[in-house]
Amino acid sequence: MTIQVPKTALSHRVEDLLRTERLPHVWCPGCGIGIVLQAFLRAVKDLEAKGVINRNQLVFVTGIGCTGRASGYVRLDGAHTPHGRPIAYAYGVKLGNPKLVPVVFSGDGDLAGIGGNHLLHAARRNFDLLVIMVNNLNYALTGGQLAPTTPRGVYSTTTPKGNPERPLDAARLVAALGANYVARWSIHYPVHIEESIKKALPRRGFRFIEVLSICPEIFGRHIGFRTPAELYERLRKISKVRKPKSLEDIKYDWDEEITLGVFVDKDEPGYMESLCERYNYSWCDELPEKRWARK
Numbered sequence: 001m002t003i004q005v006p007k008t009a010l011s012h013r014v015e016d017l018l019r020t021e022r023l024p025h026v027w028c029p030g031c032g033i034g035i036v037l038q039a040f041l042r043a044v045k046d047l048e049a050k051g052v053i054n055r056n057q058l059v060f061v062t063g064i065g066c067t068g069r070a071s072g073y074v075r076l077d078g079a080h081t082p083h084g085r086p087i088a089y090a091y092g093v094k095l096g097n098p099k100l101v102p103v104v105f106s107g108d109g110d111l112a113g114i115g116g117n118h119l120l121h122a123a124r125r126n127f128d129l130l131v132i133m134v135n136n137l138n139y140a141l142t143g144g145q146l147a148p149t150t151p152r153g154v155y156s157t158t159t160p161k162g163n164p165e166r167p168l169d170a171a172r173l174v175a176a177l178g179a180n181y182v183a184r185w186s187i188h189y190p191v192h193i194e195e196s197i198k199k200a201l202p203r204r205g206f207r208f209i210e211v212l213s214i215c216p217e218i219f220g221r222h223i224g225f226r227t228p229a230e231l232y233e234r235l236r237k238i239s240k241v242r243k244p245k246s247l248e249d250i251k252y253d254w255d256e257e258i259t260l261g262v263f264v265d266k267d268e269p270g271y272m273e274s275l276c277e278r279y280n281y282s283w284c285d286e287l288p289e290k291r292w293a294r295k
């Protein structure tokens with residue numbers, strides 16, 4: 001069924017960036033993905049209003065998973081790609097047409113699990129790409145299986161006695177590999193998420209923003225939280241914004257603290273510029289990340 005949303009004075013400010021004809025969306029009531037998506041769309045609107053970016057140069061790429069469904073609702077050029085492959089696809093976009101700016105918007109299972117190898121090498125190369133990873137701590141779309149980000153000790157449908165593994169702290173990993181910008185927030189901080197995206201989107205090099213989200217229907221319900229609010233409150237208690245003294249000081253512990261904040265903020269040349277150092281391509285002076293960052 002198609003629902004036509006009439007344009008009125010009460011229309012939402014990001015509505016022109018949404019394919020409203022595709023609503024209602026598939027996400028469960030209480031899911032945190034919408035908060036992250038709205039922060040991204042607000043950031044795009046704001047940067048565009050200030051003349052910093054051009055939405056026609058953005059390419060919105062998602063993989064498979066609940067978060068990956070976002071590309072179906074966003075009115076930007078983009079692609080819904082195979083599981084674990086949005087970063088590989090974004091590479092193709094950028095190398096095929098360096099005047100475009102790819103944004104990968106996907107989940108933890110897709111990016112840190114199945115696509116973990118791509119994530120690692122994109123950070124190592126400081127590839128010119130913004131990745132927004134919505135971390136709901138499990139493989140939600142396929143039934144709540146253990147993900148590399150599932151906290152230790154927490155139950156999942158494939159670890160009925162609790163997760164025996166150490167989880168992967170994706171933000172700390174990409175920071176260690178040399179990414180230009182790394183931040184982690186939770187859905188309790190929508191303004192911080194938006195500000196981070198505004199900072200990272202016009203930059204060069206590899207930028208990674210992780211947002212801890214709640215999946216009340218699969219993750220929360222399976223571990224005993226009866227409502228989205230209970231899970232929201234549980235995550236809020238352990239999500240602590242602070243400036244870590246070192247990478248080792250960044251915590252990812254469900255029972256104690258998951259550290260939030262900006263972990264890396266630098267401006268080293270990205271992969272495309274390292275190509276330009278060796279090959280004098282015609283597009284080298286037109287990389288949008290170089291021009292946008294100056295505005």
Ligand code: SF4
Nearest residue numbers: 027028031066140215
């Ligand atoms: S299963 Fe979880 S992550 Fe997926 S839409 Fe529902 S609440 Fe959100």
